[in-house]
Amino acid sequence: xxxxxxxxxxxxxxxxxxxxxxxxxxxxxxxxxxxxxxxxxxxxxxxxxxxxxxxxxxxxxxxxxxxxxxxxxxxxxxxxxxxxxxxxxxxxxxxxxxxxxxxxxxxxxxxxxxxxxxxxxxxxxxxxxxxxxxxxxxxxxxxxxxxxxxxxxxxxxxxxxxxxxxxxxxxxxxxxxxxxxxxxxxxxxxxxxxxxxxxxxxxxxxxxxxxxxxxxxxxxxxxxxxxxxxxxxxxxxxxxxxxxxxxxxxxxxxxxxxxxxxxxxxxxxxxxxxxxxxxxxxxxxxxxxxxxxxxxxxxxxxxxxxxxxxxxxxxxxxxxxxxxxxxxxxxxxxxxxxxxxxxxxxxxxxxx
Amino acid sequence: xxxxxxxxxxxxxxxxxxxxxxxxxxxxxxxxxxxxxxxxxxxxxxxxxxxxxxxxxxxxxxxxxxxxxxxxxxxxxxxxxxxxxxxxxxxxxxxxxxxxxxxxxxxxxxxxxxxxxxxxxxxxxxxxxxxxxxxxxxxxxxxxxxxxxxxxxxxxxxxxxxxxxxxxxxxxxxxxxxxxxxxxxxxxxxxxxxxxxxxxxxxxxxxxxxxxxxxxxxxxxxxxxxxxxxxxxxxxxxxxxxxxxxxxxxxxxxxxxxxxxxxxxxxxxxxxx
Numbered sequence: 169x170x171x172x173x174x175x176x177x178x179x180x181x182x183x184x185x186x187x188x189x190x191x192x193x194x195x196x197x198x199x200x201x202x203x204x205x206x207x208x209x210x211x212x213x214x215x216x217x218x219x220x221x222x223x224x225x226x227x228x229x230x231x232x233x234x235x236x237x238x239x240x241x242x243x244x245x246x247x248x249x250x251x252x253x254x255x256x257x258x259x260x261x262x263x264x265x266x267x268x269x270x271x272x273x274x275x276x277x278x279x280x281x282x283x284x285x286x287x288x289x290x291x292x293x294x295x296x297x298x299x300x301x302x303x304x305x306x307x308x309x310x311x312x313x314x315x316x317x318x319x320x321x322x323x324x325x326x327x328x329x330x331x332x333x334x335x336x337x338x339x340x341x342x343x344x345x346x347x348x349x350x351x352x353x354x355x356x357x358x359x360x361x362x363x364x365x366x367x368x369x370x371x372x373x374x375x376x377x378x379x380x381x382x383x384x385x386x387x388x389x390x391x392x393x394x395x396x397x398x399x400x401x402x403x404x405x406x407x408x409x410x411x412x413x414x415x416x417x418x419x420x421x422x423x424x425x426x427x428x429x430x431x432x433x434x435x436x437x438x439x440x441x442x443x444x445x446x447x448x449x450x451x452x453x454x455x456x457x458x459x460x461x462x463x464x465x466x467x468x469x470x471x472x473x474x475x476x477x478x479x480x481x482x483x484x485x486x487x488x489x490x491x492x493x494x495x496x497x498x499x500x501x502x503x504x505x506x507x508x509x510x511x512x513x514x515x516x517x518x519x520x
Numbered sequence: 521x522x523x524x525x526x527x528x529x530x531x532x533x534x535x536x537x538x539x540x541x542x543x544x545x546x547x548x549x550x551x552x553x554x555x556x557x558x559x560x561x562x563x564x565x566x567x568x569x570x571x572x573x574x575x576x577x578x579x580x581x582x583x584x585x586x587x588x589x590x591x592x593x594x595x596x597x598x599x600x601x602x603x604x605x606x607x608x609x610x611x612x613x614x615x616x617x618x619x620x621x622x623x624x625x626x627x628x629x630x631x632x633x634x635x636x637x638x639x640x641x642x643x644x645x646x647x648x649x650x651x652x653x654x655x656x657x658x659x660x661x662x663x664x665x666x667x668x669x670x671x672x673x674x675x676x677x678x679x680x681x682x683x684x685x686x687x688x689x690x691x692x693x694x695x696x697x698x699x700x701x702x703x704x705x706x707x708x709x710x711x712x713x714x715x716x717x718x719x720x721x722x723x724x725x726x727x728x729x730x731x732x733x734x735x736x737x738x739x740x741x742x743x744x745x746x747x748x749x750x751x752x753x754x755x756x757x758x759x760x761x762x763x764x765x766x767x768x769x770x771x772x773x774x775x776x777x778x779x780x781x782x783x784x785x786x787x788x789x790x791x792x793x
Contacts, residue, residue, distance in 0.1 A: 217695050238701035250696035254714050263710075264700035315701060 169193050170319050170350065175213055175223035184209050185374045187223070191319070191352060191367070196345045198365030198382075199354045206374040207354040208247070211321045214352070215244040227318055238267075243317035247324045249308040251296040257283075257307050258292040264315045282310040286340075302333040306340075313344070320344070322353040326360055338364060362386065362438050363517045370394050382438070400440040401476075401486040407436045408516070416458070416511055424482045427458045428514035437518040445513035446487035448477060449506045450497055457508035461485075465503045468494075475499075479507050558772065565765045573766035579751065583774055585663065586747040590731035593667040594724055597675050602720060605682035606712060610691075623680070626673050635740030638669055642741070661742045669741040670731035677726035685719025686712060721786040729779060748774075 170191040177184040184206045191197040199207050212218040214225055216237040224233045232240050252260050261279045270278060283289040286306040296304060305325060312320065325341070326334050341364060345351050355361055361368050362382045369379040378390040385394065386403045406421030411433055419426045419439050426439055447453075453460065463481035470476075474490045477499060485507055489499070499505070573579055608620065626634060642648050642659035652659055659665035689712050697707045713720075735749035743750060748771045756764035 215699055217698065237698045238703065242699075244696070244699045246692055246696055248690075248692060250690070250692045252693060252697075252711060263697070263702070267701045267706065311700065 169226075169228050170214070170352070171226040171229075172210075172214070173224045173226070175210070175220045175225070177209060177213060177218065177220045177222075179209065182206065182209075183374045184213070184220075187374075187376055189369050189376060189379055191350060193350055194345070194348055195350055196342075196364055196366045197350075197352045198361040198368045199352065199371055200358060200361040200365075200368055201356065201371035203356050205371045207356075207371055208323050210371070211244060211323055211352065211354055214319070215242045215321060216240055217244075241315075241318040242321060243312035243315060243319070244321040245305075245308045245312050245323065245325060247327065249304050249328070251299075251304050251307050251311070253295070253297055255296075256292070257288065257294055257296060257299075260296065260307055261292075261311045261314055264311060268315070278314070282314055286310040301328045301330065302337065305329060305337060309340075309344075313349070318350065320349055320351045322351060324355055325353065326355070326357070358386075359517055363519050386440075401443055402446065403438060403440045404483060405436075405438050408432055408434055417516070419514075419516065422483050424461070425459075426509070426514060427511045428516055429511060430516040430518070432516070432518050435518050437516055439514050439516050441509055441514045443476060443486045443488040446485060446507060446509050448479070448487050448489060448493075448497065448499065449508070452506050453508060455508055457510045459509040459511060459514070461507050463505065463507055465499060465501050465505060468499065468501060479505060481507055485509075561765055562769055565769050569766045570769055574770055578746075579748075579767055579770065582746050582748045582751045583771065585666075585745055586732055586749070586771075587774075587778065589663050589666050589747065590670055590728050592663075593671040593674070593731050594678070594728045596667070597671045597727070598678060598724060601675055601679045601723075602682050602713075605679050605720075606686050606708065608679070608683045609686035623676050625676075627676050631673055631734065631736030632740060634672055635669060635737035638665075638672055638737060639741055642668065659741075661744060663742075663745065665741045666738050666745075666747060669737040670734050671727075673734050673737050674727045674730035677730055678720075678723040681723025681726060682716065682720045685716030685723070688719070689715040718786075725779065725782050725786065728782070729775070732775060732778075 172190070173188055175184060175187040182204075187210060189197075199210060201207050209218060213220050216232070216235065220233070224231055226232065227241065232242075252263070255263070258279055261282055262275055265275055265278055279292070280289065283292055286309060288303060288306050288310065291299065291303060291307070296307060299307065305328070322341070326337060329337055338360075341351070341353070345364075353360075353364060365382055367379065368382050368385045370377045370385060378385055378394050383403070383405055386400060404421040404426075406419055406426075408417045408419050408430060410418035412418070412427070415429065416427045417430045417433065419428055419430075419437075421439070428439060430437075447455075447457070449455075452462070461481035463479040463485070465477055466480045466484065467478040468475055469478075471488065474488055475494050477487045477489055477494075479485050479487065487507065489497075493499075497505075608616070639660065640646065642652075642665055644650070644653060644658070644660070648659065652664075657664065659668060693711050693715070694707050697711045698704070702710065733749065735753065738747055739750050739753065746754065748767065752764050752767050752771065755767060
């Protein structure tokens with residue numbers, strides 16, 4: 169378990185302000201925020217590379233705030249990976265083990281076990297200079313996990329990876345987590361936060377704005393910042409169970425079926441669709457939108473542009489309508505209406 | 521507008537340009553200025569006199585002395601210079617600019633003046649002189665004194681090359697090594713030093729080269745034993761231009777061979793690394 173209490177750090181113009189959070193053993197903890205929010209500095213404070221001006225860091229109730237960097241049992245994978253260019257892949261992975269006095273045949277077998285786990289056995293003799301981003305990522309992970317750290321810190325681990333390889337690396341990170349490894353993962357990408365995190369902390373201008381499960385944070389944004397950052401009110405957890413003849417997938421949440429396009433055929437995940445993609449009609453509309461539901465208006469809020477109308481169709485769905493439409497259709501709470509969403513507007517984020 | 525601009529750039533790089541012609545001619549003159557005196561001296565020196573001079577024990581001894589003292593000075597001062605270069609590359613501290621200025625000082629002061637200053641520093645009545653004579657040796661008129669004079673004027677090259685080398689090593693790699701459990705000393709020896717090695721070797725070569733060719737500071741500290749630059753000066757003063765030439769030619773050849781060898785070794789090491 170990692171606990172951070174009231175960490176503050178001033179860095180020229182930049183300030184980390186009173187950061188407090190707790191990461192339980194086995195959590196996959198996401199720190200989400202725009203670039204320049206101070207996410208990387210949080211990791212550097214935890215790893216000891218940066219001394220905080222104020223506050224404390226605990227691992228299992230042991231105060232590690234002033235402990236030497238190498239004695240903390242905290243492994244950090246840098247955004248640029250920092251694989252040593254003058255050493256072979258083998259030497260990179262052996263680097264932390266040698267310091268522990270491991271040598272000879274034990275060193276060899278430890279390194280080759282790690283290499284096998286991260287599918288880089290064929291690269292051990294190579295210089296890292298010519299490796300791809302995905303391969304370097306695996307080398308950096310193997311090297312950092314060689315010491316079996318209590319906490320694994322990842323700084324934007326997916327930012328330098330090709331789109332095609334992202335899914336593979338995500339499932340690798342998930343399997344590392346599933347083996348019990350506590351992970352703190354910093355990102356600016358809310359897709360990543362949703363698809364990997366069991367807990368999310370949203371950071372903005374050096375402060376933690378909100379923490380909670382992905383569903384809590386994205387469905388009930390605690391501030392305008394989180395709402396704008398996530399930007400999505402129609403956000404549901406469920407699973408894909410079925411597909412149509414023409415590649416549409418059927419996502420089920422609380423018995424409601426939502427049709428959408430996705431690559432996965434059977435998996436758990438989240439769907440989200442923007443409020444402005446949801447249209448409201450008084451009678452069952454014969455539109456091209458495949459997702460059409462009957463429901464009751466439960467709430468109407470005025471927004472900067474138009475109104476936000478919440479309709480209960482078994483789940484609560486938000487729609488953005490103009491002032492003119494609201495008057496023309498005479499929408500009021502308690503009205504029975506039809507809601508439709510195009511399958512193309514629904515985004516799916518897999519978590520399995 | 522953009523098309524006109526790109527036309528101009530194209531014209532500048534491919535078509536005839538008076539400026540480029542003039543610059544090329546001026547550059548050629550400069551190269552001639554460097555090559556022709558040396559070439560002239562080599563051509564004006566009969567091969568027979570070169571061979572006979574090379575056989576003189578006085579000449580051979582002075583060349584060996586010059587090479588080994590310059591090498592010893594470089595290696596001993598590397599132990600002091602490389603850690604300093606690392607500090608200068610990695611940390612900011614008060615008066616850092618002053619420290620950098622002090623390091624460059626030997627390059628800008630006259631070397632004869634540096635020699636006078638050094639002589640006072642190592643003379644018998646100085647602290648260094650007293651300490652060394654109580655230990656039974658002296659700096660004045662010995663290879664140790666020559667080494668100090670060579671190092672004084674040549675060590676800025678090593679420090680500056682090594683400092684640039686360390687500065688070009690990404691700090692992230694050092695941080696990663698610390699995070700992986702390495703101590704600061706281990707980080708220095710396994711990460712910083714190997715990655716800055718190329719620049720450090722260039723610095724060592726430059727320092728060695730500058731030390732071998734030093735005359736002004738050395739002649740004041742130690743006329744004897746005679747390093748080759750002093751020997752050349754002595755032959756010129758006593759016997760004239762004609763007698764100074766063969767030694768000069770031989771020493772220039774030795775310098776060239778040594779530097780080519782050292783550079784080849786350094787390049788091979790870098791390839792292996």
